[in-house]
Amino acid sequence: MLSDETYPATVGQLSVWRDIEKMPPERRWEANLVFVWDLPDGAWTEDDVWDALGRLGMRHGSLRTRYRIDAEGFPRQWLAAGTAEEVRDQVRQGTAEVAARETMETAELQRAIDATAELPWRAWILAEAGTPRQVLVVVNHLAADGAAMLLMRDDFERLLRGEALAAARGPLEMALDQQGAGSGRLRTAERYWRRTLDAAPPLAPGAPQGPPLGATLHTGIPMPLAHEGAAKHEVSAASLVLAAYYAAVREVTGERAQLFYPMSSNRYDDEHAAVVTSLNQWTPLLLDLDSPFGEMLAKVHWKSFTALKHGVCSPDAILAIRSEHERGGGDPGYYYNPILAPPGFPSEDTVAAPSVEHYAPARATGPGFYVIARGLTSLDLIVRVHRPGWTQASLDRVLTLTQSMLAESFGGHPL
Missing domain, CATH: 3.30.559.10 (Chloramphenicol acetyltransferase-like domain)
Structure with a gap:
């Protein structure tokens, strides 16, 4: 019973x-x-x-x-x-x-x-x-x-x-466990959030809200080639895509310091790896790099590694920290969720011509600028934007630059 x-x-x-x-x-x-x-x-x-x-x-x-x-x-x-x-x-x-x-x-x-x-x-x-x-x-x-x-x-x-x-x-x-022995990890994450948001750039002056934008960049890059390109730079494929995403946003906005929110899977140990529940949580990552793309890869990788360690956090405590930050004019940030098959997963093995597919987003809630890196057989970037100041032209420019940098790293092809 x-x-x-x-x-x-x-x-x-x-x-x-x-x-x-x-x-x-x-x-x-x-x-x-x-x-x-x-x-x-x-x-x-x-x-x-x-x-x-x-x-x-x-x-x-x-x-x-x-x-x-x-x-x-x-x-x-x-x-x-x-x-x-x-x-x-x-x-x-x-x-x-x-x-x-x-x-x-x-x-x-x-x-x-x-x-x-x-x-x-x-x-x-x-x-x-x-x-x-x-x-x-x-x-x-x-x-x-x-x-x-x-x-x-x-x-x-x-x-x-x-x-x-x-x-x-x-x-x-x-x-x-989180109510007891694991509560210390939650407090550590809160301190990390506060330090990171305090150092983040202020929000740019207001711009009119445009229509929701959606696009999928089909890079044409098979996942084995993606992992091979990342290994050449001694970083993960997820970090490589994040670095290209950051470099593209940096170029289009003209602002070097950018706040990102990578998704932490929180499945980094045997205790959590096989649990069926919702473990994903956002974690903040401040990137402020002036080096060329190839030179920044290792820095992005290790900075994101540090950020992801703080992925387990109390959403109510984080909401209070974020609200305080936003009242002070804080940047809403750029969101990133890598869903990438590991090396050895059955995959495409032929490079294809890249393309961009535009669509009207069905979802109306969630992050204002959201990139999902989806890589099962080949690498696609699925983007949703509903943030003031962004147009189809500026979004397409981000995708063009992202593709160019990925192609450079993977020995690939121009968009």
Whole structure:
């Protein structure tokens, strides 16, 4: 029988919750992540798939957790499903045709999950000629981040094949640690935030707000070449892209000192690497470099390494620090989220011609200037901008310069 006991949220969960609170009710679907998993080779029935999803929920506590809001407005974790069958029945949505995948991805992404009233994920089977081929999974960001989704997919495949997997460490244990022995790390992060923002440049004079801008830079650079180029400079691929991003913004704005917010995965040790929950948090990074691009790479790499060590922080404490900084005219910063497959991941092996694709952003909340470096087979930069002073022409100039510097480092091609 399930207990009615609740537990504190982790700082990662609280960070997501605070973002959700800022969203208008009709935009709360923006807290969703959607993925489609191909089923591994095998003669799988629908019951096989649903049962594996139920057992996946039993392995990872965050997948059978709902949230209750206390009198002070803090979410608390509550285990709302106690058996694999309960998880299965609550997340099961039904079966659709593989041909409907694209339409369903959009529709399911934009159907909000209320994690106070239901489990924070749901799933559909996509079938072809009556045979299950894929699983469409939608997760509220409270329960998982991008790295956690990869863990979920791998565990799902193992469970589908019949492996017995024990319960994994979950966010309940993590939250209790953060309330106790791990609280010192939170205080250290707060001091780092304050030092960094105090040193950041003031906000430039106001400019009119333009329309939301969206663009995807398809660099045409295969990920093996990206990792090879980064290794040549003894930096990570994520640091190399960040350095190109910074150098491009520096050139277009004419301002050397720039505040960045790289995303910290907070998965740098064995204790956290395999936890399915939301661990991602922003961390500030002040870059003020006057050297040519090739010479700045190592400095950007090690400065970002230092910043990412301070990724675990209390969002409420950080909000107070940021509010104080912004009242003093502080810069809102440039956001960066690298989602890059590691070396050795199956990938493209041929350089392609680069291109830029413009689009109208569907999301209306979140960072004002946001670059996602997505590299599974080849490297793409997905950019969303809704910040005063930026136009399509200035954004395109940033992308052109970024491509040029990446091509130089990778031995590639001009935009």
